[in-house]
Amino acid sequence: MSDSEKKDRLKEERGRLGLSQAAFGMLGGVSRAAQESYESGRRDVGSDYLAGLAEAGVDVLYILTGKRSTENNPDTVAAEMAGVMFIIESVLKQENAVSKFSPKDKAEMLYTVYKNSSPEERRMMHKSLEEGIFTLPLSVAKYFGFSIYK
Secondary structure: OOHHHHHHHHHHHHHHHOOOHHHHHHHOOOOHHHHHHHHHOOOOOOHHHHHHHHHOOOOHHHHHHOOOOOOOOHHHHHHHHHHHHHHHHHHHHHOOOHHHOOHHHHHHHHHHHHHHOOHHHHHHHHHHHHOOOOOOOHHHHHHHOOHHHO
């Protein structure tokens, strides 16, 4: 892992969370200027800084290694799949198509949606659940021919 990759992932993680340099630095217990120097590569991050970020829920493993801490985590995958299944059931209800699909068909839909959606699309689906909006990625909905997406 190069320092360049680490600084790029640090900026990427800050952007993913939608935080300014000052706000992100505050999570790690440093000033905006220190945060800027980490992101520019002029300074290397310290363990206290990383511990503060981790405590605030930042994916420090990703910053250091490039691997998301939630990747292949069975609890995360199960929760995402349950959310996707709920969305599928909701869309089928909207389509008046619940009875047209067997449990096997629904399992295939779940597999297809999960396999063909990116982690970002799965996060968006999860967020839509929290907001009470049940949507599938457009490419997936079109694949299944759901009329509300035509």
